[in-house]
Amino acid sequence: MRSIISFVLLLIITWGISLSLDRIPFGESKTHVGDYYIEKGREETGASNVVTSVVVNYRGFDTLGEVTVLFVAAIGLSAVLYTRRKKQKGEVEPASLVLTTGCRFLFPLILLFGAYIFIHGHLTPGGGFQGGAIIASAFLLVYMGCRGRRISETGSKTVESLSGLIFLVVGLIGLAVGGRYFLFNFLPKGELNSLFSAGIIPIIYIAIGCKVGSELGGIIDRLVEESG
Amino acid sequence: MILIVGALILLMLAAAIAALFFKDLINAVIASCMVSLIAAILFYLLQAPDVAMAEASIGAALVSAIFIIAIRRTQRNEE
Amino acid sequence: MTFLQDYAYYIGAFGLVFIGLFTMLVKRNLIKVIIGLSILETGVNLFLISVGYISKGTAPIFSKTGLKAERMVDPVPQALVLTAIVIGVAVLALALSLAVRLYHHYGVLDLRKIKEQRW
Numbered sequence A: 001m002r003s004i005i006s007f008v009l010l011l012i013i014t015w016g017i018s019l020s021l022d023r024i025p026f027g028e029s030k031t032h033v034g035d036y037y038i039e040k041g042r043e044e045t046g047a048s049n050v051v052t053s054v055v056v057n058y059r060g061f062d063t064l065g066e067v068t069v070l071f072v073a074a075i076g077l078s079a080v081l082y083t084r085r086k087k088q089k090g091e092v093e094p095a096s097l098v099l100t101t102g103c104r105f106l107f108p109l110i111l112l113f114g115a116y117i118f119i120h121g122h123l124t125p126g127g128g129f130q131g132g133a134i135i136a137s138a139f140l141l142v143y144m145g146c147r148g149r150r151i152s153e154t155g156s157k158t159v160e161s162l163s164g165l166i167f168l169v170v171g172l173i174g175l176a177v178g179g180r181y182f183l184f185n186f187l188p189k190g191e192l193n194s195l196f197s198a199g200i201i202p203i204i205y206i207a208i209g210c211k212v213g214s215e216l217g218g219i220i221d222r223l224v225e226e227s228g
Numbered sequence B: 001m002i003l004i005v006g007a008l009i010l011l012m013l014a015a016a017i018a019a020l021f022f023k024d025l026i027n028a029v030i031a032s033c034m035v036s037l038i039a040a041i042l043f044y045l046l047q048a049p050d051v052a053m054a055e056a057s058i059g060a061a062l063v064s065a066i067f068i069i070a071i072r073r074t075q076r077n078e079e
Numbered sequence C: 001m002t003f004l005q006d007y008a009y010y011i012g013a014f015g016l017v018f019i020g021l022f023t024m025l026v027k028r029n030l031i032k033v034i035i036g037l038s039i040l041e042t043g044v045n046l047f048l049i050s051v052g053y054i055s056k057g058t059a060p061i062f063s064k065t066g067l068k069a070e071r072m073v074d075p076v077p078q079a080l081v082l083t084a085i086v087i088g089v090a091v092l093a094l095a096l097s098l099a100v101r102l103y104h105h106y107g108v109l110d111l112r113k114i115k116e117q118r119w
Helices: A002-018 A033-043 A049-057 A058-078 A097-119 A128-145 A153-178 A201-224 B001-020 B024-046 B047-071 C001-004 C009-024 C030-051 C074-106 C110-113
Strands: none
Touching: A033 A049, A049 A097, A049 A201, A049 C074, A049 C110, A058 A128, A058 A153, A058 A201, A058 C074, A097 A128, A097 A201, A128 A201, A128 B047, A128 C074, A153 A201, A201 B024, A201 B047, A201 C074, B001 B024, B001 C009, B001 C030, B024 B047, B024 C030, B047 C030, B047 C074, C001 C009, C009 C030, C030 C074, C074 C110
16 A cells, blocks of 8 residues: 555656756756866866866865765764673684785785875876775775784774865965965976875875775774674 | 777666665675776776775775774664 | 657656655654665755756866866766765764664654654
8 A cells, every 4th residue: 555655656757857958958068067167177277177276175165074974874874883892702713824924915805996096186087085995905805814813993993083184274374375265275286197286285285085084984984793 | 999998887787776686785785895896997998097096995894894893882783 | 759758857857856855754664764765865866966957068177278168067066965965975874873772762763653762
């Protein structure tokens, strides 16, 4: 009975939405703000990747809000799943030698790949969030492959707090030096398509990459605990 | 070209319907992971490489891993 | 036939939203409801990116020195969807932690049995 009512209700909603689909034609230019960002983005920020300059420079305050939402979710998860960590080892049988050696060999290579993605965020597709997710995947591999190894809790919390503070301090320095608004791009722009260019954008993306990587690693560490 | 896009969209909708009807929860999570992967391919075909990389690494890898760890701590079958 | 050809991406995105909403309304197991939420968010992100597409356009990155600026896809919806994907992951992680805690307390994950419990 409930499924029939929901099906009819959703059909009515879908028919109502599809009545207005011809106001948004597929494949035609609809706004003017995007044209301004593409034309003026290269000389105002110095980054080759226009999406990066929109995310960090033109809409940098929204990125600060997103980092805050992720932080609140990680804290909420740690508060809900709080158990006292029993220090006993239990009867954990170790995995085979091939598996543990393979995981330990792959771990620094995946970390290097993730670091490459968020350092070159203003030149190639990529950025802080993608690189941070790949670093968290490296930690997931170690948790699944070699059982019984954990990342140190104080180390990951220190990295996470310091990266968040670096983001805020860079924004406040921009406000103090430039004088016009928060997250003002005050470092020299450099030349196009080189690594040390685009002002404060690489610094902010390195901070975001470290923060997101250690945060998602902490979420996985809190969920995997063997005391359940 | 339009045939490839149409086939991918039909495969994505079939995987979503399969995630609705599976009784074993691990099978439903694998079907929703397939929906995320085909969405990442469609993001690349719509000329958005940043979003395709984010969806593939965050949506397909980490969300499925978090789901499987949570299912391991609760029950595995639906009823 | 040309209607299907023009609006194929819109039909796919709204189909995903439909299936996700149907799963959230009908199913009883809490983890099935959270899987429906994940499918719903993927559908909404696909719709946002397909609105910003310009036909015969290319990706908005100036990787080579001779690229012209007229033939590029809109970059603003891509920045918004990047934020939306990360916030979706945060919501899913918190929802799953609450589901694990509910199972620990009540012993079942069926929504009707949880609603009937008395304090």
